[in-house]
Amino acid sequence: MEQSKDVTDFFVSLAREFLDECPLASLVCAYAGGSVGRGEADAYSDLDLHIFVEGGDDPSCENRLFRGHVVQLHVQSAPTDEEVYENPWAWRYVKEAKVVLDPEDRFTSWMKVMCAYMDSPAGKAKMFAQAKAEVVAFHEEAQAALSEGFPYSAYLTAWAGWIGALQMRAFFQRHSLSDAGLYQLVQKAGRSDGMDGFFQEAYQSNQDVHDVLVLLADYRAHLRSKNEGIQFAFALAAENDWLVKRKVQRWQERNQIDMAGFLLFSEAIWLYHSVDSDKWLEEHWAELPSRIHVPLKKLGFFQADEQLLSDLRHASAEIIAEIG
Numbered sequence: 001m002e003q004s005k006d007v008t009d010f011f012v013s014l015a016r017e018f019l020d021e022c023p024l025a026s027l028v029c030a031y032a033g034g035s036v037g038r039g040e041a042d043a044y045s046d047l048d049l050h051i052f053v054e055g056g057d058d059p060s061c062e063n064r065l066f067r068g069h070v071v072q073l074h075v076q077s078a079p080t081d082e083e084v085y086e087n088p089w090a091w092r093y094v095k096e097a098k099v100v101l102d103p104e105d106r107f108t109s110w111m112k113v114m115c116a117y118m119d120s121p122a123g124k125a126k127m128f129a130q131a132k133a134e135v136v137a138f139h140e141e142a143q144a145a146l147s148e149g150f151p152y153s154a155y156l157t158a159w160a161g162w163i164g165a166l167q168m169r170a171f172f173q174r175h176s177l178s179d180a181g182l183y184q185l186v187q188k189a190g191r192s193d194g195m196d197g198f199f200q201e202a203y204q205s206n207q208d209v210h211d212v213l214v215l216l217a218d219y220r221a222h223l224r225s226k227n228e229g230i231q232f233a234f235a236l237a238a239e240n241d242w243l244v245k246r247k248v249q250r251w252q253e254r255n256q257i258d259m260a261g262f263l264l265f266s267e268a269i270w271l272y273h274s275v276d277s278d279k280w281l282e283e284h285w286a287e288l289p290s291r292i293h294v295p296l297k298k299l300g301f302f303q304a305d306e307q308l309l310s311d312l313r314h315a316s317a318e319i320i321a322e323i324g
Contacts, residue, residue, distance in 0.1 A: 007041040008098070015049050015100040018066045026054040028078045029107030031097040038096045038178065044250035046243050047071050049100070052078035052107065061234035070239050084114050088123055089130035096177050128172065128324055135164040135320065139313045142304065145280060151303035153280040155193075156269070158304055158312040162192055165316040172323050183262050192315035193308055198300060199258035199265075206252055212264045212299065213248065217241045219271055219292050226287075227275050235274035265300035 015032055033048040035041045049071050059076035084091045095115055102108050117123040138161030146154035166185045170176045174185075190196045203209060224236040244267050251260040276284040281301070285293040 005039065007043060007045060008036055008039050011036045011041055011045065011047045012098060012100055014067065014069060015047060015071070018049070018064070018071055019101050022064070022066075024051055024053065024075065027101070027103070028052040028054055029099065029103075030101040031099050031107065031111075033093055033097060035178070037093075037098040039098070040178065042250065044246045046246065049073050050097070051075045054078060063234070063237050063239040065239075070243060072243075081110075081114075085117065087130065088114075088118050089127045089134075092118065092127065092171060093177060094118075124172070128168070131164065131168045131171075132320055135161045135168070135316050137161075138164060139309070139316065142309055142312075146304055146306070146309060148280070150280040150282050151305070152282055152285075152297070152301055154309060155302045155304035156281055158309050159193065162312045162316050162319075165319040168323055169319055179263065179266070180259065183259050186262065189315075189319075193302070193312055195302060199261035202298070202300075203257040203261040206257070209248055209252060209257060209260050209264070212261070213241075213245055215292070215295050216244065216264060216267055216271070219268070219288075219296065222288065222292060223271060223275050233274075235270055261300075268296060268299050 012032060015030065019027075019030055030049060030051050031037065033050055035045045036047060047069060051074065053075060055077060059074070061072070061074050064071045064073050079091065084094075091114065094111055095118060097111060099108050099111070118127060138157050142154045142158035142161065145151075145157055163182070163186070166182060166189060170178075170181050170185055174181060176182075191198060220236055220238070220241060224233070224238070227233065227236065244263070247263055248260045251257065251263070272281060272284055285296065288296075
């Protein structure tokens with residue numbers, strides 16, 4: 001626990017030093033998210049630094065190298081109270097924010113008010129309804145994908161719905177937003193899709209992990225070469241290969257190689273969505289070289305049928321009913 005505090009304090013200091021040397025115009029406040037925000041940072045953590053600015057253009061994300069560390073910089077316009085009240089589920093990550101810089105003491109007090117709203121009966125009810133609507137939408141999209149003849153897309157979206165239900169459980173019952181906490185729920189619940197134990201079976205050694213890291217680096221590089229200048233190129237930045245390797249090393253050191261597999265599968269989904277979220281997964285794969293799309297299918301992607309979609313939909317409904 002002391003180590004987590006020390007590492008968290010280090011990253012908070014690093015963030016302040018970064019902002020001193022690389023000041024941003026119109027800064028309202030800055031906060032650290034993720035493991036640093038939760039106070040759970042360790043030697044393998046990175047720094048997610050979020051900046052609110054007055055006005056500003058569209059949100060931007062980029063990696064900055066600072067004193068040997070990668071700072072994942074996220075800049076966006078400061079939200080209004082109304083934006084949070086209207087869509088609190090989208091702003092749930094404020095609850096794990098750690099203030100780094102708040103020159104006029106605006107964010108610290110604002111955050112307390114917003115978190116109080118999220119913890120209120122009205123706030124919780126609205127968040128619950130919005131989260132449930134997202135889960136339902138995923139399952140409806142899965143049914144549409146299957147109807148159009150895209151079974152891999154149907155599986156992925158139905159699985160996303162089930163994961164969304166587990167995220168609701170993690171947030172509303174465990175008050176956690178961490179990936180590790182979510183994976184614990186995945187393990188406890190089982191895959192609910194006939195693929196129980198997949199990550200344990202697929203990842204038996206560090207060599208298995210290494211092979212997938214190489215594959216994802218190739219995948220990312222290919223997408224980067226084909227999508228130069230796109231709005232969401234952040235996911236395609238080469239620094240992310242190093243960052244995901246660091247995250248994987250954490251689980252290798254703890255001898256939790258299956259968690260590394262879950263993380264790598266999630267990374268593959270992120271890359272797909274970063275460039276082709278408007279296409280079905282099969283359409284995206286069809287544009288990839290065979291050396292990439294053939295092994296990608298083995299990372300946790302499966303084909304769905306009507307029974308599988310029904311099972312995942314009912315599993316999601318049972319989780320949501322238990323929560324609320």
